[in-house]
């Protein structure tokens with residue numbers, strides 16, 4: 473059932489192992505009525521449901537606290553029998569008193585130069601209202617809230633939970649069978665629950681469709697204002713995708729666009745893209761999308777050497793022209809961008825702006841082409857590509873760091889000009905709004 477299929481997109485328990493097998497397991501587990509209690513869902517258009525993960529509200533009680541002076545650690549024993557350890561230095565650094573913290577800015581006032589990183593403690597104890605009190609050797613006094621401490625526990629599990637709450641890095645990987653999550657444009661603009669569900673799905677699935685936008689320019693900017701502000705680039709605050717004479721971008725023609733990410737010629741490519749259909753071609757112009765992270769994972773399984781090549785070699789991208797103003801961009805990017813832990817961060821690939829300058833030693837040129845071809849071949853497999861046709865009033869929002877999108881060629885006719893308006897945002901702004909909405913909808917857990 474579609475509702476359950478959708479609900480799993482929002483499952484906070486979806487681990488990094490988003491292999492087909494893991495998805496199968498989730499599908500099996502996630503039948504209506506058996507949803508985890510931490511999951512609430514918001515009904516959107518028709519049968520489509522956007523799930524939203526609530527932050528569990530739990531009050532933690534301290535049973536006992538003691539100083540392990542030798543290790544310079546404070547140990548908290550929780551009412552449930554669990555233990556947490558906190559370094560003295562970290563506790564002193566994060567004293568929440570008004571002298572050490574500027575509460576109006578939620579920012580640290582204590583200077584690094586005033587922090588004794590070898591401090592001991594005089595007294596640690598549990599207060600009557602179940603807080604942890606620390607008196608330092610200079611008689612400075614700190615009081616820590618139990619829940620505040622619990623969330624900042626240094627155990628691997630607690631750290632992982634906190635990071636997931638902050639960054640929502642668990643993704644739902646998909647292929648051509650994806651039914652694109654869909655929400656109502658007006659509801660997203662005016663209802664916090666709908667907006668939260670939209671952004672959660674945008675983060676986890678990477679693509680969300682909005683229906684019911686007016687068929688006039690200005691809607692992508694309005695949607696960007698719902699979040700914060702849009703990202704200005706050389707193509708302007710927003711940009712008009714149309715068949716243009718003397719086009720300064722291949723997007724501004726009626727030809728096919730193979731799957732690409734936008735703007736790898738910028739070292740910091742836009743994180744999120746909005747595309748609003750104002751007018752569609754009579755024939756052709758269907759949109760295509762591929763899950764670049766899922767395809768990278770497939771490449772890693774099928775051809776680890778090719779994956780390694782794309783994850784290590786830096787490729788030159790270029791973009792030159794005049795639009796908002798004149799520009800002459802150059803960048804160097806890995807096509808598969810991994811973080812220090814080997815996790816996928818971003819796909820950077822646009823064949824149109826990949827530079828003829830290729831800064832590689834001769835012996836790496838052919839392996840590079842072989843690797844890129846292997847990745848692109850996987851992305852072009854019909855079982856991996858989602859195809860959809862935008863109609864006037866439709867608006868698609870997607871993760872430009874993860875998805876590759878394309879378009880089939882279309883027949884350009886002067887009396888019915890295909891016209892999409894686009895805009896970019898960055899993930900920082902989107903995640904900021906998502907966290908604020910989560911607090912508004914679920915409370916300050």
Ligand SMILES: [Zn+2]
Nearest residue numbers: 567569571572
């Ligand atoms: Zn203080």
